[in-house]
Amino acid sequence: MTTQDTPIKQTATGDPVLPELRVNLVRPTDPVIGRVVTNELCTKGGRKASGFVRHVAIDVSGTPLEAGFVTGQSFGVLPPGEDDKGRPHKLRLYSIASPTRGEDGQGKVLATSVKRVLDEHWENQTLFRGVCSNYLCDAQVGDEIRVTGPSGKRFVLPADPSAHDYVFFATGTGIAPFRGMIIDLLESGVNSKVTLVMGVPYSTDLLYDDDLRALEAKHENFRYVTAISREPQADTPKKLYVQDRITNDPLGDGAGSLPASLACERTLIYVCGLAGMELGIFRGIYEALGRDGAAPLITVDDEIAGDPSSWNRRMINRQIKTSKRVFLEVY
Ligand SMILES: Cc1cc2nc3c(=O)[nH]c(=O)nc-3n(C[C@H](O)[C@H](O)[C@H](O)COP(=O)(O)OP(=O)(O)OC[C@H]3O[C@@H](n4cnc5c(N)ncnc54)[C@H](O)[C@@H]3O)c2cc1C
Known part of the structure; x- marks a missing residue:
């Protein structure tokens, strides 16, 4: 499991400030x-x-x-x-x-x-x-x-949700925290752009799909994008993993698209789901934005910078480092 559990403080423009949270109110020794x-x-x-x-x-x-x-x-x-x-x-x-x-x-x-x-x-x-x-x-x-x-103190929304836009990448039950976060954001009335990219093998695996579509219909600032890895999509015959949506966005790279959102310094990125998915997301961001464009989100050692296809999970943390705008919870 990877959960960054240390609370972070604001250090640079665009970095989030997280709320102070209480944890372990009920301990395993006394459930x-x-x-x-x-x-x-x-x-x-x-x-x-x-x-x-x-x-x-x-x-x-x-x-x-x-x-x-x-x-x-x-x-x-x-x-x-x-x-x-x-x-x-x-x-x-x-x-x-x-x-x-x-x-x-x-x-x-x-x-x-x-x-x-x-x-x-x-x-x-x-x-x-x-x-x-x-x-x-x-x-x-x-x-x-x-x-x-x-x-958990780290995989949460920032103290001032209106200060940021959001891209959530989920696979499978990785949708769980995002269901709550998206409801929190939309009910709070912030104008932030909120994009959810949900990846599953078959469209019948989509979780909370009707609820998410209803939220999208109701809130102009919420986009719900699916990536189905074993079936063609409604908008393209390709089979897509979550990260493939970065370069296969129905909006291209125009306003509100994933490439545009990822390039924006207001945007926070949250990744939740199967361990290993973060590598694909990092590769997708790097390939879409280039080394300099991706640097506010991920920095990559010189040694592996030229060939994202050679990246593997062992490189995460050592040679591929995330900024404070990237939140990971994979298990
Ligand atoms: C921060 C965090 C959040 C999480 N959130 C969710 C969530 O929202 N939803 C969710 O569903 N899960 C979530 N999980 C995962 C969850 O905690 C459990 O790990 C998961 O439900 C599996 O638990 P289990 O007791 O059913 O499986 P276990 O009995 O613990 O088995 C786990 C794995 O062990 C393997 N295994 C063990 N023994 C054998 C054996 N003899 N033969 C074959 N295989 C074996 C199996 O492959 C199996 O996949 C989260 C985990 C973390 C760390």
């Missing part, structure tokens, strides 16, 4: 009980969906978590039972998908988007069911869940 109030599929369904993702909402009223989180933070879940060595299962983190006001408007109910982890056992090739994701996805309305948190 509180939340109650499931909603558990529903948030994909469109259909035969091509490559996974099951459920919107799970949990009532945390009466606990320190009530009104104790902001969108972008995560909360912890302690699944019951023990691992194969007889130790209690460890805590898993889930991004809060709710706006800061919670699902209910009062911070009493927080939600997340959980993907069922299903795999083959390494040992015997039988079905492997991820412990906590399946526990949450199987939970019934009314079930009690041991929860902790919140955690």
Whole structure:
């Protein structure tokens, strides 16, 4: 997992100032009980969906978590039972998908988007069911869940949201924190430009798709762009990964397009989803803006500057460094 957890201070023009946040109001050693109030599929369904993702909402009223989180933070879940060595299962983190006001408007109910982890056992090739994701996805309305948190101070909106524009890149459940952030931004009435680029294998995997389209129809400053990697898109026959949208924007490189937004010094970039996706995004930014144009966002060592196709994940942090305008949460 990569989460930059150190609060940052304003250091240069365009750099964001983050709010002071409280974390660990509820610790794993002393979890509180939340109650499931909603558990529903948030994909469109259909035969091509490559996974099951459920919107799970949990009532945390009466606990320190009530009104104790902001969108972008995560909360912890302690699944019951023990691992194969007889130790209690460890805590898993889930991004809060709710706006800061919670699902209910009062911070009493927080939600997340959980993907069922299903795999083959390494040992015997039988079905492997991820412990906590399946526990949450199987939970019934009314079930009690041991929860902790919140955690994370860095992957949040800036203290003054109106000071910036935003480009959010998500794959799969990486949409979770952005659902909340986008609602927060649009409900606050700021005029900031907000662009979400959502990448999934098939269009039936799109999460919260109807809600996001409704928000786009209602708010002129919100753009919702999808990148489908195993199907042609509505606007181009190409199959696209999230980063490919930088150079395949239906708006070209004109006003409001991704290349124009990424080049603007007001813009903050948030990346959330599968570990490894950030490399593609960095490459896409570098190829679209050039070394100098990308420098306010990413700086690249001389040694690898000439050949972005040779970049690999080990180079991130060492040879490819991000500025304070780039926020990453990959897992
Ligand atoms: C900051 C943060 C935010 C997150 N937000 C979200 C979110 O919003 N939504 C979300 O769905 N997830 C999120 N996650 C991931 C989440 O915490 C869990 O890691 C995920 O749900 C899997 O947990 P699990 O208990 O179901 O799987 P586990 O039981 O922990 O298994 C995890 C992996 O181990 C492998 N594995 C282990 N043992 C075996 C074996 N014997 N055979 C084969 N494979 C094996 C599997 O490949 C599997 O993928 C987040 C993680 C972080 C760090």
